[in-house]
Amino acid sequence: MAETAKVRTVCGYCGTGCGLVLEVENNQIVKIRGDKEAPVNKGQTCVKGAFAYKYVHAPNRLKHPLIRKGGTLVQSTWDEAYDFIAKRLTNIKEKHGSDAISMFACARTTNESNYITQKFMRTAIGSNHIDGCNRT
Numbered sequence: 001m002a003e004t005a006k007v008r009t010v011c012g013y014c015g016t017g018c019g020l021v022l023e024v025e026n027n028q029i030v031k032i033r034g035d036k037e038a039p040v041n042k043g044q045t046c047v048k049g050a051f052a053y054k055y056v057h058a059p060n061r062l063k064h065p066l067i068r069k070g071g072t073l074v075q076s077t078w079d080e081a082y083d084f085i086a087k088r089l090t091n092i093k094e095k096h097g098s099d100a101i102s103m104f105a106c107a108r109t110t111n112e113s114n115y116i117t118q119k120f121m122r123t124a125i126g127s128n129h130i131d132g133c134n135r136t
């Protein structure tokens, strides 16, 4: 019988940040329960936090960046993808100005990530066109 490892973590599905305990066997999540020690949720979770983890091991989950080349999405490296993004943003900014670029930030990410996102837009891009459902 496989040994069950217990991994404490924080749910990333919404900004509440519930503490979770993952039960892991053979490097696969087999169960999730609320962390009783977590001050935010004291062992409780909503249905997403407890059950919506099948995507973690889904065979069709995206694991690499894809760049559209000649109408077809082609697997690329992260370096290639970041170079592509930087070149496209630079070209758009030079041709149309900073306000031609906008960004929609993720409400499910951390405050720190949202801070960096708005900082990037305001300083590197030079635009205030940033929003998210958490009003980034």
Ligand code: SF4
Pocket (backbone or CB within 6 Å): 011, 012, 013, 014, 015, 016, 017, 018, 041, 044, 045, 046, 047, 048, 049, 050
């Ligand atoms: S368990 Fe539910 S309420 Fe808690 S952080 Fe996850 S999605 Fe949000």
